Amino acid sequence: MRIKTCSLAEFVVIGIAVTSLVALGGCSSLKTPATADVAVSAAAVDNANVAGGDAFAPVEMQSARAKLALAHKAMRDKDYQQASDLAMQAQADAKLAQSKANTAKAQEAANALQVDIGVLREELNRANINNANSSSTNK
Numbered sequence: 001m002r003i004k005t006c007s008l009a010e011f012v013v014i015g016i017a018v019t020s021l022v023a024l025g026g027c028s029s030l031k032t033p034a035t036a037d038v039a040v041s042a043a044a045v046d047n048a049n050v051a052g053g054d055a056f057a058p059v060e061m062q063s064a065r066a067k068l069a070l071a072h073k074a075m076r077d078k079d080y081q082q083a084s085d086l087a088m089q090a091q092a093d094a095k096l097a098q099s100k101a102n103t104a105k106a107q108e109a110a111n112a113l114q115v116d117i118g119v120l121r122e123e124l125n126r127a128n129i130n131n132a133n134s135s136s137t138n139k
Helices: 008-050 058-076 080-138
Strands: none
Touching: 008 058, 008 080, 058 080
């Protein structure tokens, strides 16, 4: 059995070809996640807005929108790493805004329930007093 050896020129050509493929693969794989990150962040900002983020967490919403705009700019400039980083930051800000909005709404609902419980207690107390008064007058 005979093993074929490569000349130095063949070895260099193969090395350049492999390096080129790896470099091209790396560039294309970086663009795809950045595109996905920006899209997911845009959806997170929309969800936070629908949840009431503008009313309950305006600072976080402004930050999320600003970072998302910068991520879009980085995508146009083909700076995919920067776009991905900014998109992730925008998503975090949007999720924080959504959480603050949900928390504020839950607190408002809890406060309304406390008021309703107070009203029910007052009605029960009045009913008990009226029952006690009518029982004592019937004797």
